[in-house]
Amino acid sequence: MDKDYIVFGKPEILDAEIDEVVDSLRKNWLGTGPKVKRFEQQFADYKKVDFSQVAAVNSCTAALHLSLLAAGIRPGDEVITTAMTFCATVNAIIHAGATPVLVDVLPDTFNIDPAAIEDRITESTRAIVPVHYSGNPCDMEAIMKIASRHDLKVIEDCAHALESDFRGQPLGTFGDYGCFSFYATKNITTGEGGMVIAKSPEAINRIKTLALHGMSTDAWARFSDDGYKHYQVTQAGFKYNMMDLQAAIGIHQLERIEANWEKRRALFARYHQAFADLPVQLPVAEDDMGRSAYHLFPILLHDSAAVSRDEFMVKAHNEGIGTGVHYLSIPTHEFYKNAFGWNENDFPVAQTIGQSTVSLPFSPSLGESEIIRIIDTTRRILTT
Numbered sequence: 001m002d003k004d005y006i007v008f009g010k011p012e013i014l015d016a017e018i019d020e021v022v023d024s025l026r027k028n029w030l031g032t033g034p035k036v037k038r039f040e041q042q043f044a045d046y047k048k049v050d051f052s053q054v055a056a057v058n059s060c061t062a063a064l065h066l067s068l069l070a071a072g073i074r075p076g077d078e079v080i081t082t083a084m085t086f087c088a089t090v091n092a093i094i095h096a097g098a099t100p101v102l103v104d105v106l107p108d109t110f111n112i113d114p115a116a117i118e119d120r121i122t123e124s125t126r127a128i129v130p131v132h133y134s135g136n137p138c139d140m141e142a143i144m145k146i147a148s149r150h151d152l153k154v155i156e157d158c159a160h161a162l163e164s165d166f167r168g169q170p171l172g173t174f175g176d177y178g179c180f181s182f183y184a185t186k187n188i189t190t191g192e193g194g195m196v197i198a199k200s201p202e203a204i205n206r207i208k209t210l211a212l213h214g215m216s217t218d219a220w221a222r223f224s225d226d227g228y229k230h231y232q233v234t235q236a237g238f239k240y241n242m243m244d245l246q247a248a249i250g251i252h253q254l255e256r257i258e259a260n261w262e263k264r265r266a267l268f269a270r271y272h273q274a275f276a277d278l279p280v281q282l283p284v285a286e287d288d289m290g291r292s293a294y295h296l297f298p299i300l301l302h303d304s305a306a307v308s309r310d311e312f313m314v315k316a317h318n319e320g321i322g323t324g325v326h327y328l329s330i331p332t333h334e335f336y337k338n339a340f341g342w343n344e345n346d347f348p349v350a351q352t353i354g355q356s357t358v359s360l361p362f363s364p365s366l367g368e369s370e371i372i373r374i375i376d377t378t379r380r381i382l383t384t
């Protein structure tokens, strides 16, 4: 690939991360150990929760799956989520044995429409999984009210929302569980990785047991110098634990999170200004709902734009700029259509977003000349 190609979602890996990984390798400690613990403590401090309320796992998908199981979701249950999310949100619900039920989104934030949630609640509904799209907070006041009225669990998909809050309270701390992603393109990365925040230490113990083969939680102490300990398998669990090699990267990523958030915020403002006159809908800025993590910069092309969304992506690629789609709406995928009989036309807002938006490169590691190229190329493709 051309060395000048601007990759979409390029992570920022500095010497601190590289040295920390090498340190783990030299110490011969690769798996779950002291660095995972350090990363969990650092994460808990950042989100203003206790160490006993967090568990590191190997992806946000794992975090969602285990949270649903720990919340007691079982086959036959229905779980409400948004039609505008990554497939992992819906797959986790399916893997928990439950039936996903979709709700359309709001046209400005692309977040689940709280007013439409209640219409979809039945006797079988047990949980709501809101997704804070691009890090813009969902209306957690409205969602928590609905949940408490109908006695539903809430599991927040915070894959985009690491730095976000709703009216001052960190996202992921409203629901019973909050699930975070450290995938390579997310605001901080561990390569692959995830984290769960739970309201109670008991819930975190359930998660930790499920994340490690269903072995009793003190089995985590097996990864220490204290000598051999017997463990009991208490249920058929999974293999979802985070490695020290991953935490080694995350520790230093988390140290820079606020500095990089400032860069994202500045780039957001700059793109907004540069594209204000284009035939596109720009992503909403922060409002009184709270702080955004500024995870993505999706532009929604109006019909009056010079090209379609797909043509835009091809042209941008040919000019050395990688872009992304977040996301095709969930019911457009054949598998879900066949499994649940969904029709994308029943979710018109998500459908339009899926057909007409493209996410521009939006990483704090972009250099000045790259930003100028992205702006100039985007303007040119959309106007000529």
Ligand SMILES: *Cc1c(COP(=O)(O)O)cnc(C)c1O
Residues within 6 Å of the ligand: 058, 059, 060, 061, 062, 085, 086, 088, 089, 131, 157, 159, 160, 180, 181, 182, 183, 192, 193, 194
């Ligand atoms: C990335 C993402 C996930 C999955 O995260 P992984 O860590 O890759 O498993 C889930 N939900 C949303 C909204 C995401 O963007």
